[in-house]
Amino acid sequence: MSLPPLTPPAACEVLVIGAGPAGSAAARQLARAGVDVLLVDQQPPGRDKVCGDGLIPDAHQALARLGLLEAVMAKAERVAHVGCIGPRGGRVDVPGSLAVLPRRELDRLLLDAALDAGAHFLQARFEAPLEADDDQQPARVGGAVLKLEDGSLHELRAGLVLLATGAVPKALIAAGMCERHTPSGVALRGYVRAPALVGKIKAMEVVWSRAVRPGYGWIFPAPDGCFNIGVGVTDSHRAVGGKGAKKELNLRAIFDAFVAHYEPAARLMREGELLGELKGAPLRCTLAGARWSRPGLMVIGEAAGSTYSFTGEGIGKAMETGMQAAEAWLAHRDDEAAARARYETGLRALQPRYDLYERANRVNAYPWLADLLIWRAGKSERLLRRMSGVLNETSNPGNLVSWRGLTRIIWE
Ligand SMILES: Cc1cc2nc3c(=O)[nH]c(=O)nc-3n(C[C@H](O)[C@H](O)[C@H](O)COP(=O)(O)OP(=O)(O)OC[C@H]3O[C@@H](n4cnc5c(N)ncnc54)[C@H](O)[C@@H]3O)c2cc1C
Incomplete structure (x- = not known):
């Protein structure tokens, strides 16, 4: 209107x-x-x-304060977990109040x-x-x-x-x-309609791999049988201009590498219909x-x-x-x-x-850290609770990837 x-x-x-x-x-x-x-x-x-269109717990809280949470949730796709997937394919599902609603x-x-x-x-x-x-x-x-x-x-x-x-x-x-x-980072996303995959990709999936380093790929289930799929490079200014820099950051090539690396992404692109173009945008963090x-x-x-x-x-x-x-x-x-x-x-x-x-950005630069966290979280209820606490803003993400934090993770 x-x-x-x-x-x-x-x-x-x-x-x-x-x-x-x-x-x-x-x-x-x-x-x-x-x-x-x-x-x-x-x-x-x-x-x-x-945008990735993901509404994490802080967005839910802000919407509640604005008196708009119900109205948003009536339109959004409700999601129960962030699925963290490491370079070696390990996975942990971190619970939280989550949803996906296209930004339009x-x-x-x-x-x-x-x-x-x-x-x-x-x-x-x-x-x-x-x-x-x-x-x-x-x-x-x-x-x-x-x-x-x-x-x-x-x-x-x-x-x-x-x-x-x-x-x-x-x-x-x-x-x-x-x-x-x-910018502090750049990211690229597309919408894919794939009704056959509804219920198969249920979590907001975040995937770390060398293909997307320093960053990650994602697939978020959106309403109406659609999925938001994309890649983000969170340290793009350093990735392009700094020490050990790549000469040129080609987000489309990184997206293709993500799809080639992660089978559910390949399946989504193979079986689904890409709606419109893939589009990129900067981030300021x-x-x-x-x-x-x-x-x-x-x-x-x-x-x-x-x-x-x-x-x-x-x-x-x-x-x-x-x-x-x-x-x-x-x-x-x-x-x-x-x-x-x-x-x-x-x-x-x-x-x-x-x-x-x-x-915590270290995880994006060194994806093996994601492997370590995911492997340990699969064995430790306590660590999984801490990861959920990070998502819900009740515990600190940096503590998970400090050297002291990592040592604790290995032993706890
Ligand atoms: C690919 C990608 C994926 C992302 N995924 C997520 C996600 O899943 N979840 C999440 O929480 N965040 C995500 N983000 C970040 C999120 O998009 C931003 O944090 C959010 O949009 C910031 O909101 P804002 O209101 O500050 O700015 P914006 O949403 O960018 O709004 C700025 C507005 O200002 C207007 N404007 C700009 N210049 C002028 C001007 N000169 N005169 C008048 N109007 C102007 C623009 O038209 C625009 O409407 C993602 C970002 C990208 C790029």
Whole structure:
């Protein structure tokens, strides 16, 4: 369903740029509290986003806080386990609250929920920040220059701008917030319809192998007899440019190698129907690569690097950081410096978790670590519980792959 076109207003209280999970979550929470919010995206409602579409426990929690978990689960494919498969074919199924819903549907549902709460939507592209009409030093962002659908430029004043523009750094650069232009990772996915394989691939399967190093391949069961299949290289900037670097990263070749290595993937591609093309996209991880705020502006979601390295999961944390920014604004509407300070404190509290995921990235670089973990988890209930704790965010992933952690794993 398309939305009636909106005459661009001259001003609003909060301008949210980007209607992905981060932007829509922030807009919904602000609008629910009575804030005048304008949500802007360069693409029309119902746009697609290249993603694995996996909703892990942190996404379930964020959706519950937004009051949307039931609505999402009514459309999503429910999944009970993440199936971890090592290079030698060993497998362990880690339980958790999981689901898969194509982003075209998830993001539309989130956007509609923001509009239901009272936010407005405008299709337009953020071009540059506008300086506020005051003498504050350093200059405060007081709105944005937007490019409208007819190509004209429109100046819009706002008390706060939230930048939720995802992993592509163009808008971050324009806003003077980008500290790293290269992505932290890149990934490629396709949709395959294969009704005959429904019930045969039941878990969200994550497969480590030398073919996909440093990264992993996946097959996630989606609704309507479809599967999301892809590969991600989580350290692509180093993989391409750093020590021991590959000259060129060819994601399509890595995808083909994954399919050749993993028989269920080969079967899916052989027996199923590929819907559309395989598509790739960058990731920004570890809360790094961008400034989190400047006067009048906060960066939320993947633009702030809110995606986990190691797993490349980011939908849940995008919503969480969006809600954190909304809460910070609601607590300090008359003192934007205090709102920013509160938002940054919230992100700093999340940082240690991201650092641990960065450490856990070793599994992607050294897939034999996955073999070791899977082999031990098959023998140790306790280790399986710890792996489930990582998925549910009740225990730390980094501890599993530190040398001390590995020694414990071998003996426990
Ligand atoms: C192949 C792949 C697989 C992935 N798999 C998973 C997974 O299974 N589970 C998971 O949790 N995460 C996954 N991720 C990560 C996940 O996609 C991101 O973490 C998530 O989309 C971040 O949400 P966001 O709202 O911050 O940004 P986005 O979802 O990227 O939304 C940003 C929005 O901003 C808009 N925008 C950008 N620039 C402008 C501009 N200048 N003006 C106006 N609008 C603009 C865009 O059109 C877009 O709608 C995957 C990523 C990739 C690439």
